[in-house]
Amino acid sequence: MTIQFSLASATPETEATPCVVVGVYEDKMLTSAAARVDEASGGAIKRLIDSGDVSGKLGSSHVLFGLGGIAAARVLVVGLGEQKKLDSARFQRASTEAARVLKGLPIASATSFLAETDVPGRDLHWKLRTAALATDHAAYRYTATFKPKDKPRGDSFGAIAFVADATAQPALDQAAAIAAGVRQARELGNLPPNICNPAYIAAQAQKYAEATDGVSCEVLEREQMQELGMGSLLGVAQGSANPPKLVVLRWNGGGNVRPYALVGKGITFDTGGISLKPGPGMEEMKFDMCGAAGMFGAFVAATTLKLPLNLVCVLAAVENMPDGNSYRPGDVLTSMSGLTIEVLNTDAEGRLILCDALTYTQKFNPQVIIDAATLTGACVIALGKHASGLMSKDDELAEQLLAAGNASLDRAWRLPLWDDYQGQLDSGFADVANIGGKNGGAITAACFLSRFTEGQRWAHLDVAGTAWDEGRKGLATGRPVPLLVQYLIDRC
Numbered sequence: 001m002t003i004q005f006s007l008a009s010a011t012p013e014t015e016a017t018p019c020v021v022v023g024v025y026e027d028k029m030l031t032s033a034a035a036r037v038d039e040a041s042g043g044a045i046k047r048l049i050d051s052g053d054v055s056g057k058l059g060s061s062h063v064l065f066g067l068g069g070i071a072a073a074r075v076l077v078v079g080l081g082e083q084k085k086l087d088s089a090r091f092q093r094a095s096t097e098a099a100r101v102l103k104g105l106p107i108a109s110a111t112s113f114l115a116e117t118d119v120p121g122r123d124l125h126w127k128l129r130t131a132a133l134a135t136d137h138a139a140y141r142y143t144a145t146f147k148p149k150d151k152p153r154g155d156s157f158g159a160i161a162f163v164a165d166a167t168a169q170p171a172l173d174q175a176a177a178i179a180a181g182v183r184q185a186r187e188l189g190n191l192p193p194n195i196c197n198p199a200y201i202a203a204q205a206q207k208y209a210e211a212t213d214g215v216s217c218e219v220l221e222r223e224q225m226q227e228l229g230m231g232s233l234l235g236v237a238q239g240s241a242n243p244p245k246l247v248v249l250r251w252n253g254g255g256n257v258r259p260y261a262l263v264g265k266g267i268t269f270d271t272g273g274i275s276l277k278p279g280p281g282m283e284e285m286k287f288d289m290c291g292a293a294g295m296f297g298a299f300v301a302a303t304t305l306k307l308p309l310n311l312v313c314v315l316a317a318v319e320n321m322p323d324g325n326s327y328r329p330g331d332v333l334t335s336m337s338g339l340t341i342e343v344l345n346t347d348a349e350g351r352l353i354l355c356d357a358l359t360y361t362q363k364f365n366p367q368v369i370i371d372a373a374t375l376t377g378a379c380v381i382a383l384g385k386h387a388s389g390l391m392s393k394d395d396e397l398a399e400q401l402l403a404a405g406n407a408s409l410d411r412a413w414r415l416p417l418w419d420d421y422q423g424q425l426d427s428g429f430a431d432v433a434n435i436g437g438k439n440g441g442a443i444t445a446a447c448f449l450s451r452f453t454e455g456q457r458w459a460h461l462d463v464a465g466t467a468w469d470e471g472r473k474g475l476a477t478g479r480p481v482p483l484l485v486q487y488l489i490d491r492c
Contacts, residue, residue, distance in 0.1 A: 001158050002183070003136045005172040008111055008161035012072075013040035017161075018107035019063075019074040021098050023117055024049065025083040026056040033113035033163075034077065040069040045077060055079060058090055061101045076101055076110070080117060088130070091119045092409055095131040099138035102157050109159040116163070125171040128162050130409065132175035133182070133482065135160050140183060142190045142475060174305065178485050181301030182478030188293040189468060189476025193269035193286040198317035201266055201292065202245040205315065208300065214253060215303055220246035230356040232335040233316060236349045239273060239326030240319035246357065247315040249296070251303045259310035260488065261366035262299060263357050265350045265373035266292030266317035273320050273346030274328050288350070290467035290476055291373035292317060298484035305485075307492050312364045316357040320349045332430045336360060337452050342430035350375045351445055352434060355452040362456065368397060369453060370487075372461040372480055378441030379415075380465035387413040388480055389462035391446035397459050401487055408482035412461060421447050 012020050012033040022034040028049050030038060038045040044067050048054040054062045058081030063074055078098045081090055095114060102110050115127045122130075139157060162172070188196055188204070202219045209217035222243050225234055230246075237244035247266075250259075267288040271277060277285065292315040299313040327333070331343045333352065336359040341352065350373050361369055379389040388405075390412040392398040398414050405411040424436030424444050432451060436444030446460045466479045 001139060001141065003139050003179070004159040005132045005176055006159065006161045007166060007168060007172065008163050009165065010111060010163055012037045012113055013069060014071050015111050016071040017109065017111040018072070019076050019102065019105065019110040020072040021076045021078060021102070021110060021112040021114055023078050023080045023094060023114055024054060024056040025080050026058070027083060028056065029083055031113070031117055033116055037067070037070060037075055041067040042069065057081060059093055059097050061097050063101065063105070074105070074107070078114065086117070086119060088119060088122055088409060091117060091122070091127065092130055092134055095134035096138050099135040102160070103139045106156060108156050109161070110157070111161045111163065113163050124164060124168055126407070128164060128168050128171040129175045131162060132160070132172055133179055136179040137182065137478070140186060142187070144187065144191060145195070174489070177301045177304035178482055180304055181297035181481045181485060184300045185290070185293040185297030185478040185481050186476040188296065189287050189290045193319070196286070196289065197242045197268050197319060198245040198266070199242065201268065201289070201315060201317045202247050205247045205249055205296065209249060212303055214251055216250045218248045220248070228336055228360065229334065230336045230360070232333045232341055233318060233353040233356040235327040235331065235333040235343070236273070236320055236352050237318045239323035240321040242268070242319045244318040246360065247317060249299050249313040251299070251311040253307055253311070254309040257310055258365055258367040259312045260491065261312045261314065261361045261364060261369045262295040262484065263314045263354065263361055263369060263371040264292030264295030264316065265289070265354050265371070265375065266315050267350055267353070268317060268319050270320045270347070270349065271322055273349060274322055274326050275345045275347040276322060277347060284468070284470065284474070287468040287476060288374050289317070291371070291463060293476065294372050294463065294467065294478070294480050294484070297478060297481040298488070301481060301485045302488050307488055309488065309492060311488070312361065312366060314357050314361050316353040318353050320346070335452070339432060339451060340430040342427040342433045344433050344435045348435045348445070351448045354449055358449065358452045367457065369456050369458045370401070370461065370484065371449065372463055374464040374467050375462045376442045376445050376464055379462040382415070382442060383413055383465055385465045387411050388466045388483070389442050390414045390459060391417045391443065391462070392459035393417050393450065394457050394459065397457055400490065401459055401483065404486035404490060405483045408486040410479050410482035412480070412483060415443055417443065417446055417450060
């Protein structure tokens with residue numbers, strides 16, 4: 001369900017809404033909205049604090065019903081933790097907890113006063129956007145492949161108003177656009193691979209272009225890629241019954257200037273190929289297209305906002321399967337750039353499709369190229385699930401992306417991309433090998449890609465740890481959509 005955001009001019013005790021949301025701190029301090037509710041209700045909140053029912057601990061919550069002197073049917077009291085420790089991440093967590101509770105209540109809407117909370121270094125615009133995005137993210141449900149009678153019980157909650165004046169509307173407009181992009185990325189990531197195959201991604205891109213003014217879409221088929229010499233991408237694709245697609249979305253909102261280019265890895269299912277992955281957990285390899293899903297989502301958000309810039313989004317959509325026609329360890333592939341590649345492991349396929357996509361993208365003469373890929377397990381080992389890996393030889397570009405990640409709380413961490421690592425990719429049979437050994441695997445994967453971006457302002461985001469939550473019930477997260485959209489907004 002899409003959450004509708006709006007602004008409201010209200011007081012917490014007189015707002016006739018199904019639920020008002022206020023915050024309390026762990027040290028028994030009340031926000032101003034909570035204090036007004038407490039006073040109007042004859043001290044109801046303070047009594048619950050004194051009894052220990054309301055702790056104020058970060059991530060805690062308590063719903064109060066039918067308070068005397070309060071127009072709202074319910075008051076949701078959300079814990080903000082220690083006041084002196086409240087920061088950006090804690091504010092986001094409190095907003096997420098509020099949304100989690102709201103979507104479980106039998107209500108259609110609520111009014112939130114959380115944006116009044118003081119978050120050091122953050123203005124009202126940031127707080128509203130962050131709270132709105134946290135609400136939409138928590139309210140998301142995947143239902144596409146359930147029978148109607150078996151679908152998870154639908155939540156009625158679908159709208160939230162934030163108390164602020166009309167000058168804050170741009171914050172909610174940004175939040176709505178970013179939320180639309182995140183939902184697009186999450187839905188593509190969550191769909192099963194028998195539905196979300198390369199043709200499906202291409203069809204979704206074409207559908208979006210047809211419905212959106214100023215957006216065009218071109219889909220390159222196998223024959224066109226053969227004519228262009230994309231032997232690396234096609235080598236990965238040759239074992240699958242689902243033909244590959246190279247999807248090119250374009251937005252010209254900035255006049256006669258060079259575009260920004262987003263390139264995404266879209267392995268719609270990754271068996272590992274001949275270098276077959278272990279069976280347990282292989283079902284999660286439907287998420288191996290989350291780099292492409294994230295780039296598509298960022299494109300959706302940027303075009304929804306009608307950002308005044310030019311944007312190219314290239315999605316390399318391929319399935320990596322074992323078959324009598326599959327590429328093998330020991331094969332030598334010729335990339336579009338002309339560089340030859342010795343295949344040492346067919347499970348290092350993402351870089352093989354990306355290198356041709358990156359070469360193709362340069363035909364648009366972009367001022368910046370950013371790729372995103374669920375590229376390496378090594379990045380997950382290095383950074384866990386909290387930060388995406390960022391690699392670039394361009395210090396200015398890297399700093400801009402890191403700043404965008406910190407602003408959006410979709411954070412990245414920079415890893416080195418020194419030439420010292422390039423020797424690990426040496427091959428006795430081709431210009432480069434597709435893996436560099438077990439040491440520094442995330443870095444050597446980026447080093448491989450860097451050979452196809454010489455002379456370009458380029459950055460690589462490894463989102464293998466951040467693009468989805470692991471486990472049988474794990475869902476796609478929609479990252480790195482917020483980071484990328486913030487980066488593009490900053491360029492405007």
